[in-house]
Amino acid sequence: MPIQLLPISLANQIAAGEVIERPASVVKELVENCLDAGASQVTIDIEQGGRRRIRVRDNGNGIPRDELALALSRHATSKISSLSDLEAIQSLGFRGEALASISSVSRLTLTSKTPEQEQAWQAWVEGRDMQAELAPASHPQGTTVDVQDLFFNTPARRKFLRTDKTEFSHIDEVLRRIALARFDVRFQLLHNDKIVRQYAAVQTPEQYIKRVGQVCGGSFTDQVISIDEQSGPVRLWGWVAPAHACRHQADVQYFYVNGRMMRDRLLGHAVRQAYGDSLGEDRAPTFVLYLELPAQDVDVNVHPAKHEVRFHQARQIHDFVLASVRQAFTAQQPQSAAEPTNRSQHGYTASNEALAQQVRELQPQHREIFPTRPTVSPSAVADYANFATPTKAPADVSARVETSIADSKVLTIVQQRFALVEHESLALLNLQQVQHHYLQQQFSQQAKIGLAGQPLLIPVKLTDSDIVTALKSVDMKELALLGIRLECAKQSVTVLDVPSALRQTDIASSMRMLVSKLNNHQELIAWLALHQVQSNYSLAQAEHWLQYARDLNDCPASFWLAVSLPSLPEALR
Template sequence: MRIHLLPTQLVNQIAAGEVVERPSSVVKELVENSFDAGARQIRIDIEQGGARLIRVRDDGGGIDKEDLPLALSRHATSKIATLADLEHVASMGFRGEALPSISSVARLTLISRTEGSDCAWRVAADGTERDFDPQPDPHPRGTTVEVRDLFYNTPARRKFLKSEKTEFEHIQTLVERMALSRFDIGFRLTHNQKEILNLKPAETPAEQEKRIAGICGSAFIDNCVKIDFASSGLELTGWVGLPTFSRSQPDMQFFYVNGRLIKDKLVAHAVKQAYQDVLYHGRQPVFVLYLALDPALVDVNAHPAKLEVRFREGRLVHDFLFSALHRSLAEVRPGQQQNVVTLSAVDSPPAAPAQTQPMPERRPPAFQPRPPEQAMLPLSVQEEIQAYGALHPAPTLQSPPATPLPPRTGPEKTGIPPLGYAVAHLHNIYILSETPNGVILVDAHAAHERVSYERLKKQYEQGAVAQQPLLLPIKIVVTSREADIAEQAHEYFAELGLEVNRSGPETLVLRSVPALLAGCDAETLLRDVLADLSEHGTSQRVQQRTNALLATMACHGSVRAHRRLTVGEMNALLRDMEETERSGQCNHGRPTWIELSTQELDKFFMRGQ
């Protein structure tokens, strides 16, 4: 066949195949247009899951009568004019493909009115971009786009739609996620004339948290840490769930870049790394995060539906996200967040504690240590640590003199540390402690394991990474691209304790490894690091393996279950927990302590009822 031009309607239908996957895709494009129009209120009416009707109305700036035909034509937009504009896109849309694409697979009507106009104007479109005939309409200021009979002229596409309930669930989920991106806008969603969502603009922090609680559940707000972190021209704000509040699926993970909801492998990897030391295996963290950066540093034109972005400085963004989240989670300690037991079912690990409001911060009393009564690390492990010279023996419990509970007179109950004072060692496993708000149960082994682990990590990080030369250097065949990466990252490898030299176009020679990992599979370790550098621009493999060994050492050196502790030892451990990062979880992500409030205790015994 000879080369020929495709009909305009067919071109738009092809574009619709990329942009309009299902009714929720239409809603996304139309609501983003409302964002760009400066809307303060957006109403979304759905019928039959969006297959019969999708109507989006806003109170934005509107479209001039003369521009209505252009709004329904391909590659016509008010948002960019030059290549420089494309490289600094700050709007949600900019291609000018959405409306003509939608009109080619549905019956579309556009009504709009600008400020100061005598009336609104209505125009219908069928994807041919011809025969536009604007008609006057009494519509108020703003724009309404009405999409009826989606895929009526493409029956093959219509057959792929799911049930009405399923399609509307996709729409509701999308609207909720978009509502989290713009607190300054009100949203109203109806389905078959029934109101489903009615979110008013949320200007204050309290109103914003109320909106988040309405979408993610009140348990999320009760179990999250607020983030506000800025560095190197990047700013990260939002909320991240505590490690003990997690889910089995990644269905409560919302990440926005300059207000745009995205899913990105680099972001997912940075978040995973930040939670690696504290999250129970197989669980997924929850978060609502907003990354703000110069639009010139992020390419939003990397995906037809703009669901993915491309960062110009990927490694910088990755390290920034990891550092912000890692530090924020580490700073959560007793006295700032308090674990509680909730009687309602929450999607979190078995026996995982929830978090509630912070207790008043108090300085723990000073204890005078005496010689430890607990055994030191096993001899083989201790010799291994000393041989490397970079570590010290794992810390052991110090046994201070038993300190009696102070008299509690008056409601203020002042002078009591966040984790209270130990009163008993239950079954030689759990520490029972009394606090101003109730009682606390602590898994002594899990808590001491975290304390020991964090101290070992600090001791290891304070000195240079000791290297262990290999008796026989290992020659490793890699791709030329991986060899280039290794050559360029020579200093980075040295910081990790790896000495790597290039001996050919596709050959590397590994001459030394970190002393702590002398017995590991060095070739696999190097290949894993190269794979991470290729994919993410950074690697945590060496640190992960080092931390795994340190965690094992901490576990062996921690107080064992069924070993009876004195009151002084128990109080010393409680004070250490109050000063230790990530003390709410053991090295495996399990909770180390929970609290029962006096109100909950009263409920158990029906007091005051």
């Protein structure tokens, strides 16, 4: 077959295959056009799930008569006109394909009136070349797009449509997402001449939560945590549910980038990571969040349906979202919990009573050796306290463990960070101390050639005279070996890069602590490594760290607390 130009109608149908997946896709494209046109009221009228009819009416600026025919042409748009516009898109639409694509797979009529025109005009396309026909019409200011018999000329596409109920549910979800993007617009949704949804326009941030409740339900808004964080030109605001109030389904996860609804893995991962270990596997993060940043810092021209974006500083955006959500959670905690010491912040302290209780609730084959209602003796409390903090264990404990470590095996995890190990007796392995030991070795090796610095999303300016003086007094080459890059001014210091271990910390506090430890290299390395110690471990990770302990030529005694089976009940009485 020779190379030839495709007929316009066929080219438009190919484009429709990328943009128009189902009736909900039509609704999304048409409503976004309404919003770009400055509408304050949008009405969506659906018949038979959208397969019979989709009519979208707005009170926006309208389309002039001379541009109506052009509006139905492919690659015709009022949103952009140059490459520079494409690199900083402010509007929801910009491709100029939606109306042409929809009209190629349906019977589409476009009616519009501008404030300057006395007469409204109507346009539709017919024939192989899809030439637009115009006629006068009766219509108030604004635009109505009437789409009938969707996919009537593409039977293969039409047969893949689901039931009317299913297709309408997708349309309803699209409107829910758009309603959360534009609080200032009134939306009305009808199905088969019955009003299904009405979202009244709200103008103030205090009223936004009312619409959020309409869309997401009172169970979300009753326990919601508000977020409003800004660093330079980047802002994250919205609402997120605490871990205990998160839903079991991922049906309330709304994320917007500059007003555009997104399903972005990077952003979703940042929010999920902010929950840490507090979110169970049976629950999903629940949130309504809005990210605002300069248009030139995000590329929305990635996917035909505009569901995805690409950030120019993806890692920094990820870290900003993570830190902002985590900060919101921290602010909700009591003051004593919100400002832990360095050791407890990284999970190094444990409740002796809770630890004893979890040991008593181990695997069934060991339960009979534990008292039913024990009270922990003062000596047992001291043993647990010594174990739960990185201090050296007694010599007799060390000797007892060394004889059995080679053939030992992990039975279970206690307190999420201790491994119960069995051989000739029971022993508890402090997984955090093992990992901390490993990280110190790694940091020591890396520090010889220099730690890799990572840029902060927003550089942190320090103005406290003490820390500024202290940092300026340090050799910049020494700081560079630690992955730290500064920009010094007369009365301030701006932190540009830090090692990965400090990226999620309070930079001002971390710089002060780092300077105080520069004279003791071993203490500095131990402090840096502490920031990357986990707070909980899986069974597979416990096996890994047990093997690491086996492979050490001189296994530190502080890794262990050994307890023989006969003596354990006595210790717990």
